[in-house]
Amino acid sequence: MRIGYARVSSAGQKLDVQLGRLADCDRIFHEKASGATAKDRSELQKALDFVRDEDVFVVTKLDRLARSVIDLAGIVQRLQGKNVDLVVLDQGIDTTTLYGRVQFNILAAIGEFERELIKERSMEGREKALARGVKFGAKPKLTKKETIDLIRDFEAPGCSKTEIAEHYGISRSSVYRLYAENREKSV
Incomplete structure (x- = not known):
């Protein structure tokens, strides 16, 4: 059985493209939630609980599944413990092969590195804005x-x-x- 999982980060984003790519799956779990941690995503947890021996867990992109190597490794370990393969359509990852497992680990590490760079750049931008006198937070209600x-x-x-x-x-x-x-x- 092919089990699909789709995720977008915010309410303004749409799942349509991912759901279209996962149309050949027997069951699809989807949600609108941050990918920062896997534990806070109820539909992902339901999907991981649902999969059974020899199922295939399908996502369109690796970052839809998780953003950190630790979360990805935990998810893959959980899938492997249930004898479930992982397929990532856009990156051509298929953990049933040695090449697919190596590719998965490389892309997971790059994804985490990219996320850390974004956090670092955001912090630098915030510090520069504070130095220029930009005030963050709500505007005062009273003059x-x-x-x-x-x-x-x-x-x-x-x-x-x-x-x-x-x-x-x-x-x-x-x-x-x-x-x-x-x-x-x-x-």
Whole structure:
């Protein structure tokens, strides 16, 4: 029996091409989930549980299966333990042959190397942006003037913190946090 597995990383991506390539499989498992770790993908786990002796597990590309050598090795070991072969269509990998196993290991190592390079470049870009003064995270909900007004309202007798929060469209805990962070600045 041929068991297919397809995965895309985000909701905006489509599975159509992969599903088309896996059309000759007897059963296809598919999901929209990050490939960072194999353990967090429920459909992959179901597919690995489903396969039986002498089945063939089919994916279109190796990176659809996993992104790290450790995850790939674990998946292949699990498949081998069940006497299940792995076929990766786009890379021509077939673990029933010695050449296919060697090719699998080389491509897995390259895939992990590529992922580490992407992480490294992303971190460098983030550090450069921080050095240029780029601020990450959510934009402040209140302007400087609104923050000064909030502090004035906070200190006014008889003004409830819940009313202040509702007036500025923020939570009560944000009222207290903003007051604590900015009270010296407004004096």
